Amino acid sequence: MLPVAFVVGLGLLAAHFGIIAKTSAPMFADFVVRFALPLALLGGVLNISPAAIENGPYVLAMIVGLMIPYAVAFGVGKAIFRHSLGESALQALVCAFPSMAYSGLPVLEAAVGPPGVLAVVVGNLVTSVIMIPLTLVLVQVGLGGATVGGGTGALVGRSLIDAVKQPVVWLPIIGTVLALCGVHPRKCSRCPST
Amino acid sequence: MLALSFDLIGKSAAGVALFALGLILYGQRLRMDRDIALNVSMKNIGQPAVLLGLALLLGIHDAPARELFLTGAIPTATAASMLALRYRTYADEAAASTLVSTVGSVVTITLAIILAEGLA
Numbered sequence: 001m002l003p004v005a006f007v008v009g010l011g012l013l014a015a016h017f018g019i020i021a022k023t024s025a026p027m028f029a030d031f032v033v034r035f036a037l038p039l040a041l042l043g044g045v046l047n048i049s050p051a052a053i054e055n056g057p058y059v060l061a062m063i064v065g066l067m068i069p070y071a072v073a074f075g076v077g078k079a080i081f082r083h084s085l086g087e088s089a090l091q092a093l094v095c096a097f098p099s100m101a102y103s104g105l106p107v108l109e110a111a112v113g114p115p116g117v118l119a120v121v122v123g124n125l126v127t128s129v130i131m132i133p134l135t136l137v138l139v140q141v142g143l144g145g146a147t148v149g150g151g152t153g154a155l156v157g158r159s160l161i162d163a164v165k166q167p168v169v170w171l172p173i174i175g176t177v178l179a180l181c182g183v184h185p186r187k188c189s190r191c192p193s194t
Numbered sequence: 195m196l197a198l199s200f201d202l203i204g205k206s207a208a209g210v211a212l213f214a215l216g217l218i219l220y221g222q223r224l225r226m227d228r229d230i231a232l233n234v235s236m237k238n239i240g241q242p243a244v245l246l247g248l249a250l251l252l253g254i255h256d257a258p259a260r261e262l263f264l265t266g267a268i269p270t271a272t273a274a275s276m277l278a279l280r281y282r283t284y285a286d287e288a289a290a291s292t293l294v295s296t297v298g299s300v301v302t303i304t305l306a307i308i309l310a311e312g313l314a
Contacts, residue, residue, distance in 0.1 A: 037276065097271045
């Protein structure tokens with residue numbers, strides 16, 4: 001918590017003293033989303049061993065448990081708060097995406113010991129392969145729907161392609177396939193992700 | 195070698211994201227609207243509750259049940275704000291929610307750890 005406050009505080013100070021303009025925040029976001037995050041997620045999913053997903057009920061609970069809050073938040077955002085499709089998808093992501101590797105590892109290791117790392121690995125798999133891609137597809141559908149016409153099917157298809165083109169989507173998916181086929185880099189159980 | 199290369203840049207994701215979060219939050223009034231309230235309660239309370247419920251439903255006990263429960267209790271990832279910022283969509287709300295979720299997690303994670311210890 002303190003390290004988090006420290007780094008956020010540095011960002012606030014940088015903006016306050018005009019060292020780095022608040023308007024350049026999107027540039028940092030571009031760096032994170034297009035470079036650092038895809039590789040962080042890749043590092044996370046490469047740690048998966050086929051054994052990690054053998055425990056069916058555990059993996060099922062993780063998938064459903066992470067995605068139910070996503071679905072509920074999306075529904076509330078869209079139907080009750082009247083947000084746009086993209087806004088609702090990002091709201092859902094905020095409600096359902098735990099900061100696993102960063103805040104999660106210390107908490108889980110402290111509370112349940114090394115097996116806690118498994119939760120991070122499986123959780124990362126769900127967020128990297130299901131949650132983030134789904135969010136990007138929804139955001140793209142929202143963006144596309146706002147600008148061009150055309151059939152719903154075509155729009156969804158195009159949005160899918162646009163989302164899959166993002167390294168943050170395809171890199172972890174390829175990594176998962178490789179890891180499940182038994183390709184492993186040198187073991188690094190502390191690879192950070194989010 | 196490859197893993198180390200990925201690790202080197204991947205590690206910067208969390209730090210750079212937090213720094214950018216500070217930039218976005220600058221000049222934003224500290225507020226609590228319905229979006230932030232929903233997001234934080236869903237993340238910090240709703241998600242661990244759902245995961246615990248599913249664990250019990252699926253007959254998962256002991257350490258794995260505790261892991262699932264605690265995973266849900268972890269605050270929002272900064273990556274969500276970065277995606278919001280990149281698409282210039284929901285960026286202010288995402289940043290504010292992430293901050294409140296993280297600060298609030300000091301209380302909710304502590305409670306979750308205490309509760310988890312009671313899980314047989």
